[in-house]
Amino acid sequence: MNRSEREAAVRQIMERAVPRMPPELHADVVRRGSRMLRRRTLARRLLWLLLFAAVVGFTVWAVTVQPWVEPPSETTPPLTDW
Amino acid sequence: MRARHAAEGARRAREFEAFVAGAGGRLLHAATLLTAEAPDDNPRARRLLTLVLAHTYACWGRLHGEDPYNHARQHLATRFAHGAWHQYGTLTRTRPTGALARLTPQERLILVLRLYEGVAEEQVAALLGLPSERVHTICDRATATLLHPPRKRPAAVVGAKAATS
Numbered sequence: 001m002n003r004s005e006r007e008a009a010v011r012q013i014m015e016r017a018v019p020r021m022p023p024e025l026h027a028d029v030v031r032r033g034s035r036m037l038r039r040r041t042l043a044r045r046l047l048w049l050l051l052f053a054a055v056v057g058f059t060v061w062a063v064t065v066q067p068w069v070e071p072p073s074e075t076t077p078p079l080t081d082w
Numbered sequence: 083m084r085a086r087h088a089a090e091g092a093r094r095a096r097e098f099e100a101f102v103a104g105a106g107g108r109l110l111h112a113a114t115l116l117t118a119e120a121p122d123d124n125p126r127a128r129r130l131l132t133l134v135l136a137h138t139y140a141c142w143g144r145l146h147g148e149d150p151y152n153h154a155r156q157h158l159a160t161r162f163a164h165g166a167w168h169q170y171g172t173l174t175r176t177r178p179t180g181a182l183a184r185l186t187p188q189e190r191l192i193l194v195l196r197l198y199e200g201v202a203e204e205q206v207a208a209l210l211g212l213p214s215e216r217v218h219t220i221c222d223r224a225t226a227t228l229l230h231p232p233r234k235r236p237a238a239v240v241g242a243k244a245a246t247s
Contacts, residue, residue, distance in 0.1 A: 006225050007197055013181050013228060014198050017121040018107070019114045026102050028132050030095075033139025040140065 098142055102135060105151050109134070109158065115194050116162050116187075118180035130165075134158045155199060159209055162191060184231060189224035196221050 113127035113134075138154045145153060182190045191210070195201045196217070203221075207214035 006229060010193065010225050010228055011197050014115055014194070015111075016181060019110050019121040019124055019127070021107050021110060022128060025106060025110075025128070025132065025135075026099060029102060029135040029139055030098075032132060032136035036136055036140040 094142055098139055101138075101150055105154065106131070106135070109151075109154060112155070112194055112198060113158060113162075114180065115182055115198060116158075116190055118183040118185075118190060120179040123179075130158065130162060134161060155195075155201075156209060159191060159195060162187070163210060182228065184227060185224050189220055189227070192217055192220050193224045193228070197225075 110124075110127060110131050111121075113131045114121055114124045117124065117126045117130065119125075119127055134154055134157050137157055138150055141153065142150070182193065185193065192206060195206045195209070196203065201209075203214050203217050206212075207217045210217070
């Protein structure tokens with residue numbers, strides 16, 4: 001018995017009994033699928049919102065603190081009389 | 083804008099319904115073979131198929147011309163491969179009813195993909211992350227186990243095959 005005969009025999013075993021399609025499958029799939037889509041949309045919106053909030057927060061902090069301005073020196077005493 | 087959006091959604095829903103009506107039966111058969119359940123009592127295969135098709139539904143707009151059947155089949159295979167060991171393994175061992183019940187989950191997966199679905203050996207290997215020689219070996223071994231079982235029912239299988247070939 002060669003390879004193709006063996007494969008044909010296995011195919012025949014596998015195709016012997018065909019399961020019946022459950023009638024409620026499509027409705028069930030659409031319900032689950034749209035829930036998945038809704039969750040994905042919600043998660044995407046939340047992430048965008050988080051990103052937006054982070055950008056706004058960083059901008060406000062940068063404008064108020066102005067970290068690029070050199071701070072006034074605190075170690076050297078001011079030179080007054082010489 | 084809103085009307086066009088709604089029309090697009092309706093068209094997608096129709097397309098998806100046609101896809102499920104056309105491909106659902108074959109996918110359910112493949113899922114039933116994978117879980118090794120009896121064809122008329124297959125709750126796990128139905129659950130697997132529902133989850134897979136729901137995922138396909140969620141990705142329907144982003145397929146961009148890719149074959150949805152191929153997408154669903156790949157997802158079915160990977161989902162079964164990930165869930166098989168801790169979810170289906172022990173349960174099927176106590177209730178061997180389906181045609182492939184004698185095989186391990188991995189053997190069933192490779193046999194179904196190779197012979198029932200006709201996926202090429204290299205593609206199966208890439209999908210499962212195995213070398214293709216290994217897929218070849220497992221497929222051969224599973225075929226041998228199925229056609230020449232260790233103890234029970236060798237005569238019925240060989241007899242049926244001889245009568246038809």
